[in-house]
Amino acid sequence: MTNNDFPAHAPLAVQTRGELVESVHYGSLIALKNDGGTLLERGEPAARMYPRSALKPLMAVAMLRAGLELPTEQLALAAASHSGATAHQETAAKILANAGLAPEHLGNSTDLPYGVAEREAWLRAGHGPTQLAQNCSGKHAALLATCVKNGWPLETYLHADHPLAALIRDTVAELTGEAITAVSTDGCGTEVFGLTLTGMARAFSRMATAAPGTPERRVADAMRAHPEMVAGHGRDVTTLMEAVPGLLAKDGFEGIQLVALADGSAVALKISDGGDRARMPAAVPALLALGVDPALLAPFNNLPVFGGGRPVGELRGLPTTN
Template sequence: MTHNAFPTHTALAVQTRGELVESIHYGSLVALSPSGDTLLTRGEPAALMYPRSALKPLIAVALCRAGLSLTSQQLALASASHSGSATHQKIAAEILAGAGLSEADLGNSTDLPYGVAEREEWLRAGLGPTHLAQNCSGKHAALLATCVLNGWPLNSYLDASHPLTALIRTTVAELTGEPITAISTDGCGTEVFGLSLTGMARAFSTLTTAAEGTPEYDVAAAMRSHPTLVAGLGRDVTALMEAVPGLLAKDGFEGIQVIALADGGALAVKISDGGDRARMPAAVPALLALGVDSALLTPFDHLPVFGGGHPVGELRGLPAIH
């Protein structure tokens, strides 16, 4: 099946400078009520897109279903796009060590730490790209640990024919309620699936409302208990999870943001140009429509635009249209 139609995106966020509109970010968005009904849409949320790293919590559910047992911190990191701090890398190494493995077994791409402060510190120390520093190392460590647990091959764990890959596909399809018809390769080397924003919102709602003792519950509980492991200090995903009780959030490259509330209300955003800066401001109007207290969202609803070191404008999400 080919998927080559352009989605009908619409304006989600606008940047002003002085009295003029300077930039417009287009995209699509969906918000689901706690009962699963569509509360609002913008653009074309049914169009397929790659959720990128927003898939990680769903992948973590698959690993838990395969019997993987991790500490709460380790499970949070397995679901993370971490900043590459010493703590992040230490926990990823602990997942590997618990399975009798080391960094040499990782098959993810190498990179510098993703966090700005973490990257600067890394470079000052004269260090280069490594597997552990790369933001997906927790996920890959958990993938390998699952293979060890089940007696599956290690050197081919990223292959399309590997049993772990098949399990992940099945789990993602179940949680999103959508068939997998488009598959490519993410930046770190794992498969990434074409899914709709509606499907991703539905999946995250399932995680936040899951019964205690289920893999879905365990993943959501780990992420909500350790938001600094899901992203890192200074990252908006971490800050949002800390600000709103019970909220679960995961971003993805190319302008992806998925969020679910404790009551099951959920939303998913795709910024069409892949611009990361518009991701969170575009999500805030939908969070307001879902009933989140506006006072909790003030730090996230806009980004200041500076001129000569002084605020002269802002980047802000456009009001939600029901």
């Protein structure tokens, strides 16, 4: 790989300390209007990247198309990167139990709970890494339940030649409007596809505005009805969905953030170095440009930077005026 292969990222957020800019966060971003046209873009949103866990809602759509039926709370967890709270783990276990399965059937990696408070409580209780505690356990439980529904093999559900894997690839290609040209393996063991931010924004827009009762709309509505399942207490994705009516949001490792509004306008971004702290502040100026009430977005931008226990700077997204 040469420098010519690197995406042409642009500054999306800055952290100040005193009078100086202490750090600059680069990345790429696109905001789509509700008619699908581009409102603004930064960096190179047409470059291929791995959406990581932001793919989970699209995967959940594929599962519903394959006949999976879940209560809305469980469906939201199927699209989640959950914090590993007791409610999250118990809900994942219910998905398995209702399909006649047990946690031993899970094929995802083991981990501690993702949420800080949840992880500390888990460790204080003397627990170690498990598959149920890992943030993707809801998705994997739903994948297995889909296999049971269709009589597909369980042992190979993560293999690229499995019928469910083929359905997921086709669904992702349809919703994003992009051919699948790059495939790798996500941290939990499922396939992850190289897509553009433009394609992912398009997919979230389609889900947010799909006709009621369709698999796309059912996943979006489940996530919006149960934002606490999509991430967890204190997580910015959950808090944002609770704050803005009709908003659909999903984050992903390596600095990915996807947001769609009820009218179908959407934002997709990636922080270039994969860092997490600038992900939400970088999205705020684009959401403001799409007309979201500034008061609702205030908790997600201009975040205080402390020195000696008092605010001495801030982390903020950069203005998006073209």
